[in-house]
Amino acid sequence: MLGFLVKHFQILSSTLTRGLLSKPWALISEVGRNGLIKGSIDIVEQHFQIVCLKDFLQNPQLHGPKIQAMFQWYALPAAEPSLLHLLPSLKVIANGGVGIDHLDVPYLNSLGVKVANTPGVVSDATADIALGLLLASARNIVETFDPKTTCLPGQLMGVEVTGSTMGIIGMGNIGYKIAQRGKGFDMKILYHNRRRRSVEDEQAVGARYCECLDDLLKESDFVVLAFNLTPETTGLISHRELSLMRPTATLVNISRGLAVDQDALVEALQSGTIRTAALDVTEPEPLPRDHPLLSLLNVLITTHIGTNTYTTTRKILQMMVDNALAAVAGQAIPNEVKAE
Numbered sequence: 001m002l003g004f005l006v007k008h009f010q011i012l013s014s015t016l017t018r019g020l021l022s023k024p025w026a027l028i029s030e031v032g033r034n035g036l037i038k039g040s041i042d043i044v045e046q047h048f049q050i051v052c053l054k055d056f057l058q059n060p061q062l063h064g065p066k067i068q069a070m071f072q073w074y075a076l077p078a079a080e081p082s083l084l085h086l087l088p089s090l091k092v093i094a095n096g097g098v099g100i101d102h103l104d105v106p107y108l109n110s111l112g113v114k115v116a117n118t119p120g121v122v123s124d125a126t127a128d129i130a131l132g133l134l135l136a137s138a139r140n141i142v143e144t145f146d147p148k149t150t151c152l153p154g155q156l157m158g159v160e161v162t163g164s165t166m167g168i169i170g171m172g173n174i175g176y177k178i179a180q181r182g183k184g185f186d187m188k189i190l191y192h193n194r195r196r197r198s199v200e201d202e203q204a205v206g207a208r209y210c211e212c213l214d215d216l217l218k219e220s221d222f223v224v225l226a227f228n229l230t231p232e233t234t235g236l237i238s239h240r241e242l243s244l245m246r247p248t249a250t251l252v253n254i255s256r257g258l259a260v261d262q263d264a265l266v267e268a269l270q271s272g273t274i275r276t277a278a279l280d281v282t283e284p285e286p287l288p289r290d291h292p293l294l295s296l297l298n299v300l301i302t303t304h305i306g307t308n309t310y311t312t313t314r315k316i317l318q319m320m321v322d323n324a325l326a327a328v329a330g331q332a333i334p335n336e337v338k339a340e
């Protein structure tokens with residue numbers, strides 16, 4: 001009997017040591033955006049004890065000193081500087097997604113907090129949305145989504161995607177995936193990027209490098225923004241750039257709302273300087289109900305859904321966990337974002 005109890009006590013204590021008790025604490029900014037993260041949160045719970053921001057804020061003294069990692073998503077309450085003093089043991093902010101424009105990396109680093117993101121895994125789903133927006137906008141898919149009516153010949157005419165020219169600004173992982181998809185539509189691909197891609201990369205998708213952004217704007221039927229938001233790219237597309245685009249052109253934005261001067265865009269859409277815009281990102285998100293962009297018929301807006309698939313969300317969460325575990329263990333973080 002004694003042997004039985006000792007054995008079970010050993011099993012129980014080792015389970016507790018490996019399991020619940022040994023799990024580091026993590027603060028999670030929100031659980032449940034569209035239920036997607038909620039459905040995948042088990043990935044985090046396997047390795048961390050989590051406390052939601054809302055619960056944490058009710059009693060910050062309770063868990064604050066224990067929290068070593070913070071899981072963060074764009075468009076959800078970012079790590080407020082005022083929060084950070086409540087988290088003296090914080091080692092890492094593991095961001096879900098590739099854009100980290102909402103985080104002040106040098107400041108966080110100066111506090112001893114590292115930042116990590118999830119490049120690569122977001123690219124396919126985000127490129128799919130870019131093409132989805134492009135197609136929907138070109139062919140009036142949303143405007144004509146009414147099975148009770150028939151569109152007569154000559155009404156709501158779209159523009160041809162096959163064989164058209166797509167200019168991609170920002171040819172990182174996501175931009176390149178967009179180019180691959182464009183190739184499937186026999187599109188002529190132009191791109192503008194800080195660094196030119198290799199000749200092999202260009203040949204694989206038939207892309208031509210435009211060192212001069214103006215050339216790309218003038219020649220493209222579809223201009224797709226796929227760059228990271230930085231001080232240099234903030235407001236990159238404004239009055240002058242829009243005026244260079246074709247009156248038949250569409251602007252697709254899957255970057256960040258601040259990449260575009262929205263007032264200039266409203267004017268360009270109202271005056272027919274460009275045909276349409278299709279935006280997965282706006283500033284702010286969501287737009288206030290009385291925002292002029294929402295009253296225009298030639299704009300299509302989705303709600304920052306670039307990465308919102310079950311498959312991609314799980315991949316993102318797994319990568320966030322791997323980044324956070326490495327940071328907590330004091331190891332090299334696989335996808336640390338270093339201050340420039």
Ligand SMILES: O=C(O)[C@H](O)CO
Pocket residue numbers: 074096097098099100122306307
């Ligand atoms: O930055 C990204 O990867 C996406 O915008 C996710 O939010």
